[in-house]
Each structure stands twice: as structure tokens, then as C-alpha cells.
Amino acid sequence: MTEKKKDLGQEILKEINQDQAETEHVRKPFLGKAAIPLLAIVTGLIIGALLIALTSQSVYAAFGESIGKGFSQAFSEIGTAYKALFTGAIGDPVRMINALGSDDAKEIRQAFNPILESLVQSTPYIFAGLAVALGFRSGLFNIGVEGQLFIGAACATFVGYSITGLPAWIHMPLAFLAGALGGAFWGFIPGFLKAKTGGHEVINTIMMNWIAFRLTEWLLSGPMTRPSSGGMPISPIIEKSAEIPQFFPSPIRFHLGFFIALVVAYVIWWILFKTTWGLNLRTVGTNPRAAKYAGLSTTKSIILAMSLSGALAGMAGAVQILAVNRSMALGLSSGYGFDSIALALIGNTHPLGVVLASILFGTLRNGATRMMVVSSIPIDIVDVVQAIILMFVAAPAIIRSIYRLRKPKQEEEQIFLSGWGGQS
Amino acid sequence: MTTTSGVIEHKRIVEISTPRKIVMGVVEILIGLLIYLAFVAKTSEEALTKFVMTPGGIDQGLMADWILPSKLTLTILAVISLAIGLYQVIRGFGKWTNLMIGICALCLIFGFLVWQAADKSLNLAGMLSSAVLLAVPITLGAFSGILAERSGIINISIEGMMLMASMAAAVVGSVTKNAWLGLLGGILSSILLALILGVLSIKYKVNQTISGTVINIFSTGMTAFISQKFLQHIEGLNNPKMFSRVPLPGLADIPLIGPILFNQNLFVYLMFLILIILQVALFQTRWGLRLRSVGEHPKAADTLGINVIKTRYMGVILSGLVAGIAGAFFTLGSVGRFDEGMTAGKGFIGLAAMIFGNWMPLGAMGAGMLFGFADAIGSKLSLLGSTIPPQFMAMAPYLITMIVLAGFIGKGQAPAAEGEPYEKE
Numbered sequence: 001m002t003e004k005k006k007d008l009g010q011e012i013l014k015e016i017n018q019d020q021a022e023t024e025h026v027r028k029p030f031l032g033k034a035a036i037p038l039l040a041i042v043t044g045l046i047i048g049a050l051l052i053a054l055t056s057q058s059v060y061a062a063f064g065e066s067i068g069k070g071f072s073q074a075f076s077e078i079g080t081a082y083k084a085l086f087t088g089a090i091g092d093p094v095r096m097i098n099a100l101g102s103d104d105a106k107e108i109r110q111a112f113n114p115i116l117e118s119l120v121q122s123t124p125y126i127f128a129g130l131a132v133a134l135g136f137r138s139g140l141f142n143i144g145v146e147g148q149l150f151i152g153a154a155c156a157t158f159v160g161y162s163i164t165g166l167p168a169w170i171h172m173p174l175a176f177l178a179g180a181l182g183g184a185f186w187g188f189i190p191g192f193l194k195a196k197t198g199g200h201e202v203i204n205t206i207m208m209n210w211i212a213f214r215l216t217e218w219l220l221s222g223p224m225t226r227p228s229s230g231g232m233p234i235s236p237i238i239e240k241s242a243e244i245p246q247f248f249p250s251p252i253r254f255h256l257g258f259f260i261a262l263v264v265a266y267v268i269w270w271i272l273f274k275t276t277w278g279l280n281l282r283t284v285g286t287n288p289r290a291a292k293y294a295g296l297s298t299t300k301s302i303i304l305a306m307s308l309s310g311a312l313a314g315m316a317g318a319v320q321i322l323a324v325n326r327s328m329a330l331g332l333s334s335g336y337g338f339d340s341i342a343l344a345l346i347g348n349t350h351p352l353g354v355v356l357a358s359i360l361f362g363t364l365r366n367g368a369t370r371m372m373v374v375s376s377i378p379i380d381i382v383d384v385v386q387a388i389i390l391m392f393v394a395a396p397a398i399i400r401s402i403y404r405l406r407k408p409k410q411e412e413e414q415i416f417l418s419g420w421g422g423q424s
Numbered sequence: 425m426t427t428t429s430g431v432i433e434h435k436r437i438v439e440i441s442t443p444r445k446i447v448m449g450v451v452e453i454l455i456g457l458l459i460y461l462a463f464v465a466k467t468s469e470e471a472l473t474k475f476v477m478t479p480g481g482i483d484q485g486l487m488a489d490w491i492l493p494s495k496l497t498l499t500i501l502a503v504i505s506l507a508i509g510l511y512q513v514i515r516g517f518g519k520w521t522n523l524m525i526g527i528c529a530l531c532l533i534f535g536f537l538v539w540q541a542a543d544k545s546l547n548l549a550g551m552l553s554s555a556v557l558l559a560v561p562i563t564l565g566a567f568s569g570i571l572a573e574r575s576g577i578i579n580i581s582i583e584g585m586m587l588m589a590s591m592a593a594a595v596v597g598s599v600t601k602n603a604w605l606g607l608l609g610g611i612l613s614s615i616l617l618a619l620i621l622g623v624l625s626i627k628y629k630v631n632q633t634i635s636g637t638v639i640n641i642f643s644t645g646m647t648a649f650i651s652q653k654f655l656q657h658i659e660g661l662n663n664p665k666m667f668s669r670v671p672l673p674g675l676a677d678i679p680l681i682g683p684i685l686f687n688q689n690l691f692v693y694l695m696f697l698i699l700i701i702l703q704v705a706l707f708q709t710r711w712g713l714r715l716r717s718v719g720e721h722p723k724a725a726d727t728l729g730i731n732v733i734k735t736r737y738m739g740v741i742l743s744g745l746v747a748g749i750a751g752a753f754f755t756l757g758s759v760g761r762f763d764e765g766m767t768a769g770k771g772f773i774g775l776a777a778m779i780f781g782n783w784m785p786l787g788a789m790g791a792g793m794l795f796g797f798a799d800a801i802g803s804k805l806s807l808l809g810s811t812i813p814p815q816f817m818a819m820a821p822y823l824i825t826m827i828v829l830a831g832f833i834g835k836g837q838a839p840a841a842e843g844e845p846y847e848k849e
Contacts, residue, residue, distance in 0.1 A: 210819070
């Protein structure tokens with residue numbers, strides 16, 4: 001499996017370089033492109049640390065005694081919190097090394113569970129991030145990933161539990177596909193409205209989110225409810241044959257879905273950069289006027305892009321149901337939809353970037369769960385940090401002025417998003 | 425150019441294209457048919473609908489109950505919609521098109537109520553009164569959007585500003601035990617976010633949709649963080665004094681209208697006040713002309729010596745101010761405490777109301793009222809024992825928003841330079 005991963009990485013890296021050589025004439029080192037996102041992440045974490053210190057009552061109490069005590073208390077709180085974040089996300093290094101030496105397979109698995117769990121958490125992010133990135137590439141802002149994810153999850157769940165007696169090699173892909181189709185349909189509607197009526201996709205996708213929430217609420221407490229649930233809005237458990245397999249015995253949840261996500265990322269990259277359709281889509285996205293003059297159909301492109309974006313979001317929901325949750329409840333998503341916007345932008349709307357950013361965010365969120373247990377810091381701090389990272393990535397000039405970086409010689413690629421009027 | 429003429433003339437040109445004219449007419453005819461087929465056909469001849477015309481708990485401006493023959497009322501509503509639709513298809517209503525589809529929508533809603541309440545009693549005045557209250561955040565959100573967008577900045581972060589303001593208002597209101605200071609706190613927090621939006625969009629020229637999203641994510645995370653860290657443990661931080669009902673002397677005694685419009689809390693009156701100020705300021709003053717010119721044609725405005733950057737900052741900050749009032753409404757005017765995510769998409773619905781109202785304050789308020797009404801129906805109908813699942817009723821405002829966006833967005837109505845950063849050459 002590591003071979004596959006490396007292969008994909010190299011392929012995509014090669015493509016980045018080619019892409020740059022084609023479009024920008026000057027080759028920049030990879031780090032140059034990653035510098036802003038990396039610095040943005042570091043700055044975001046620093047501000048997160050400040051927030052932890054500023055909202056801690058014991059820090060204020062210590063400052064009341066003396067300034068030195070205050071600072072040491074602040075640093076120790078930040079230290080505890082971020083240490084919990086790290087061990088929760090990656091694992092305890094000492095325990096990992098000892099486990100490797102001990103030859104005890106169970107202990108090895110458990111020592112490495114945090115990092116594997118981080119990959120589990122990253123999986124829906126990869127799909128959702130790709131969904132938003134694909135939208136951006138075609139000039140569309142899909143904030144509806146959350147709703148598409150819910151609909152996708154509902155469809156996958158339904159196929160997962162209602163059909164029985166199928167062999168796993170048909171049932172599992174079928175359920176996954178159902179999720180993708182459900183999401184695609186939920187993305188198609190705002191895409192169609194945008195293309196045909198000019199109704200802005202930002203508002204429409206948000207409205208579709210709320211409709212999706214209410215709809216799943218109704219489904220889970222009505223037609224799709226578990227007979228023994230006693231009124232709780234929860235679906236029946238899916239059939240064994242619909243499950244996406246996990247590699248290790250419980251409680252380690254690392255599953256095949258992660259690799260499916262990598263393959264899908266590769267496919268999206270291939271579509272975007274290797275096919276004519278992808279080129280058309282990107283042209284519509286970066287320069288709709290030129291696309292119009294070139295005779296490209298923006299209508300078709302918008303509808304297809306939104307549907308595909310929705311399909312990806314639906315896959316995020318499907319993979320979560322089929323591989324991890326195995327039944328659907330209302331608390332399915334911890335805000336993947338909104339997080340994915342940040343992911344897509346931090347990943348520079350490139351599939352490889354999105355994969356990397358997703359792994360980073362999955363890791364952060366996984367660690368934050370432990371941080372919440374250890375230091376009782378609400379997990380929502382991740383959202384705050386994300387917003388700050390997103391802000392810095394969107395406005396690189398701020399990062400440049402903080403770290404006194406030089407301005408790049410040419411303009412960064414701008415994402416084109418139109419106003420309310422639709423296509424100008 | 426339509427853009428320049430929009431600046432020079434006071435009124436914007438609303439052009440209705442032929443296909444749009446036809447589509448609108450067909451929609452109106454369909455509404456008429458829907459009323460006839462779904463409601464009239466299923467109502468018995470002698471059914472009576474009783475509407476109570478005084479909201480509960482009010483003793484001023486009383487009015488007798490309305491008792492309507494259900495079937496006859498529904499037939500009249502269907503005929504009105506069909507007539508409007510036919511005229512629309514054949515002749516067209518021109519600039520009244522939006523108003524006419526609004527009337528058809530009202531017929532549909534009223535018809536729905538008559539049908540649902542056939543042989544039952546429904547407190548219509550109570551529903552309208554709560555509709556006005558529910559319309560407040562949406563209408564104020566739309567005003568907030570108008571202020572920003574007329575100056576050329578798309579503000580999709582109204583939702584985030586409202587959420588932050590609702591929390592700040594709750595906390596400040598609880599700590600100081602003063603609702604007015606709470607309101608002020610809410611407004612200030614929202615203005616702060618507006619400043620960030622302004623700096624990102626104007627100074628750093630970040631795509632405005634993205635900078636709005638930054639603020640939305642930040643607000644969602646920050647309010648949830650603070651709520652879980654403090655508000656849920658310390659009761660004294662989330663127990664603000666609310667603005668209570670203040671009947672306006674004289675006006676509150678008017679039957680029906682008095683209890684609905686003039687026996688409400690401060691936020692409803694603020695909504696009317698801002699409506700008047702905005703309508704006058706935007707279209708009758710030099711200030712408004714400048715703001716609009718910056719949104720329509722910044723280069724021309726700059727040539728005439730208007731400071732584009734400064735004007736846009738002003739628009740965004742005022743937008744934050746109004747969004748702050750809208751946010752404070754949730755905690756100080758409606759619920760009385762802060763809950764996570766309590767704005768529930770109202771900021772976005774406000775944007776839809778702004779578009780529906782054609783970027784005009786009066787139109788935006790009309791649209792806001794319509795959304796508020798759709799919201800109120802959902803909560804009241806469950807009391808009537810309706811067979812429709814409450815989740816579907818709750819979908820109504822969102823569905824209406826989408827239909828409105830699909831049907832009403834016309835070309836050349838949004839401020840022309842909206843969404844584009846201004847670069848001096």
C-alpha cells in the first residue's frame with residue numbers, strides 16, 4: 001500500500017511541475033508554493049495557543065500572583081494542550097518505539113492507532129475537500145458539501161441495509177455508488193439553477209444544506225428509522241456485505257476507504273489536468289469570458305461540475321457510513337462541509353494539495369478530541385484555527401508581511417468566483 | 425450603458441425579458457391551479473374556517489374573529505391567481521412583475537391556511553404577529569446586505585456577524601444586566617467582524633465570497649468554543665435581560681394592525697426605523713448617491729473625487745452595524761439566551777430577501793415579511809394537528825428562497841461593480 005501511495009504522490013508531483021512549466025514559464029521549487037500554506041498553518045496554531053491561554057481562568061489567576069508565574073502557567077497550559085493534541089493525533093513516540101521493539105503485534109497496533117485513526121478522520125475530508133476544489137476549479141463555490149454529504153450518506157445507508165443477499169463485491173460498491181449518486185443529485189440541483197437561471201450557487205447550496213438536514217431528520221425518524229430505536233432518529237445497521245472492510249480488529253478503524261479516497265483524488269487530478277473536459281472546466285473557471293469566446297458551453301460545464309462535486313461529497317458521506325459508522329444518525333458530520341472549503345484553498349485547489357491538507361486536518365481534529373479530554377478545550381477551537389488559516393491562505397500578503405517574505409514575481413493564480421448575477 | 429444610467433437616474437431600470445415574463449405567468453397559473461386542485465377540490469361545501477384576529481395575551485386593538493366559508497374563499501383565491509397569471513402571459517405586468525408573483529404567493533399561502541384550518545380555528549393575528557417578529561432578523565440581514573452591496577462589497581458573512589453579535593449581546597447583556605448595553609456589545613462585535621471583512625476584501629483584495637466564508641467559519645467556531653468553555657457552565661453569562669413588548673401609544677389600539685405591528689419589542693420598531701432611514705438616505709441624499717455610485721461604477725466615482733476605498737469601508741461597517749442589531753435580536757428580542765448556531769441560516773435567507781427585494785430597502789422588507797410568514801406557518805400548523813411532517817414545514821423558507829432566487833434574479837439589477845476589488849490606476 002505504501003508503494004501505491006508513493007506512486008500517486010510522484011505522479012502528482014510530476015504533474016505540478018509540468019503544470020507550472022506550462023502555465024508559469026518559470027519553475028518554482030515545490031516549497032515555494034507550499035511556504036504560504038505552511039506558514040499559515042503555523043500562525044494559525046500560534047493564534048490557537050494564544051486563544052487557549054487567553055480563555056484559561058488559571059492563567060489569569062497566575063497572572064494575578066506575578067507576571068512570571070502567569071507566563072509559566074500559560075506556557076504549561078499550552079504545552080499540555082498541544083502535547084495532548086500531538087499524542088492524540090500521531091501517538092506517543094516512546095510507546096511506539098517500545099512497541100516496535102517488543103514484537104507484540106497487538107501492542108504495535110495499539111501504539112500506532114492514533115496515527116491510523118488520524119487517517120480514518122482524514123478520509124471524508126479528502127472526498128469533501130476534492131468536492132470543493134473541483135468546484136473552485138470551475139469557478140463555482142460549493143458550500144453545499146455538508147448537505148450533499150448527508151444525502152449521500154442517507155442513500156448509501158438505504159442501499160446498505162435494505163438490500164440483502166448480495167455478495168460483498170457487488171453490494172459494497174453499489175452502496176458506495178448510491179451515495180455518490182445521491183450527492184450528485186443534490187449538487188445537480190444548484191448547478192442546474194445556476195446555469196439556467198443564474199441563481200447563485202452559494203445561497204442555493206446553503207439552502208440545500210438545510211433542506212437536506214430536515215429531510216434526513218424526517219427520513220431517520222420516519223421511513224428509515226431503526227425498528228428498535230424507540231423514537232431515536234437512527235437508521236438500521238447496514239448489511240455485512242455492504243461494509244467497507246477495516247484492516248485490523250476493533251478498536252482500530254483504519255479501512256479501505258482511505259485508499260479509495262487516494263484513488264479518487266488521482267482520478268480527479270487526471271480528469272482536471274489530462275482530459276479535454278477538465279481543460280474546458282478549468283477555462284470556464286479561471287476565465288469565463290475567454291471560455292465563452294472559445295465557444296465552450298458554460299451551462300454544461302457548470303451543471304457537470306456541480307454534479308461531480310456533489311458526487312464527491314456524497315462519497316464522503318458514504319465512506320463514513322459504510323466503513324466507520326455502519327448506521328446513520330444525525331450527528332454524522334462534524335462540519336466536514338465547511339472544513340472542506342478551507343481544505344480546498346489550503347491545498348491550492350490541487351488534488352495532491354487537498355489530500356495533504358485533508359490528512360493534516362484529520363490529524364488536527366483527531367488530536368483535538370484528545371486535547372478536549374485532557375485539557376477540556378472545546379473541539380471547536382479547530383474551527384477557529386481553520387478560519388484563521390483560511391484567512392492567511394486567502395490573503396497571502398498578510399503572511400508575507402508578518403514573516404517579511406518577498407512578493408512573488410508574478411501574480412498568484414486567482415480563483416474566479418462571480419457575483420450574484422451569474423455569468424458576466 | 426445601464427450601469428451609468430443607474431447612477432445618474434434615481435430609479436433603476438428593470439427589464440423583464442420575454443421568456444421570464446412567460447415563465448412568471450406560467451408559475452402564477454400553476455399556483456392558481458394548485459389552489460384549485462389541491463385545496464378547493466378537497467374541501468367540503470359547508471366547511472367554515474375560523475380565524476382569530478387578535479394575538480393571544482394582548483388587550484389593545486381587539487378585533488372580532490373572521491369566519492370564512494372555506495370553499496368559496498379558496499375558489500376566489502384560485503381565480504385571482506389564474507387571472508394574474510393569464511394577464512402576465514398575455515400582456516405582462518412590466519415592473520410590477522415581482523409584486524404580482526408576490527400576490528400569487530400570498531394567495532397560495534392564505535389558501536393553504538384556509539384549507540388547513542377548515543372546520544378549525546386558527547389564530548391568524550397571532551401568526552402574523554409572530555411572522556413580523558420572525559421577519560426581523562431576515563429583513564435586517566437584507567438591509568445589512570444592501571448597505572454592503574450598494575457600495576460594491578458582497579457580504580455573505582451576515583450569518584457569521586449575526587451569530588457573533590447574538591453571543592456578544594447575550595454575554596454583555598448578562599454581565600451588565602442591561603439590555604441596551606447588550607445591544608451595543610452585539611453591534612460592536614459585529615462591526616469588528618465587518619472591519620475584518622473590509623480589510624480582507626478592500627485592502628488585501630481577497631475574493632469577497634472567500635473572505636465572507638472566513639468570517640462565517642470563524643464565528644461558528646468561536647461562538648461554539650466560548651459557549652462550551654464558559655456559557656454552559658456559568659449561568660450568569662448567558663441570562664440577559666430582554667427587550668420587552670412596548671405598545672406604541674395610540675397606534676397599538678388600531679384593530680389588527682395595532683397588535684401585529686405596534687405592540688412589539690424594540691427590534692421591530694428598529695426595523696421600521698432603519699427602513700425609513702435607509703430608503704431616504706440611499707435615494708434622496710448626496711451620501712446615498714455616492715455610496716451607490718461606488719457600487720455601480722467605482723472608476724467614474726473616483727474620477728469625480730469620491731474616495732472609493734473610504735466609501736466602501738463605510739458601507740461594510742454600516743452593514744456590520746445592522747447585522748449586529750439583527751444578531752442581538754436572537755438573544756435579546758426573541759429567545760433570551762444564546763444557543764450554538766441559533767441563527768440557523770437566517771443571514772443567508774436575508775441575502776435572498778435582498779435579492780428578491782431588488783436591492784431596495786422596501787422590497788427587501790416585503791420579502792423578509794414573506795419569509796417570516798413562511799417560518800411562522802410551520803410553527804403554528806403543528807398546533808393544528810396537520811398531517812404534514814413538521815420537517816417539511818421547516819423546509820418551506822429554504823425552498824421559497826431557492827424558488828425566489830431562480831425566478832427573480834434578472835440581469836443588470838445587482839450593483840454593477842459588486843464583487844470586484846477596486847484598483848486605482
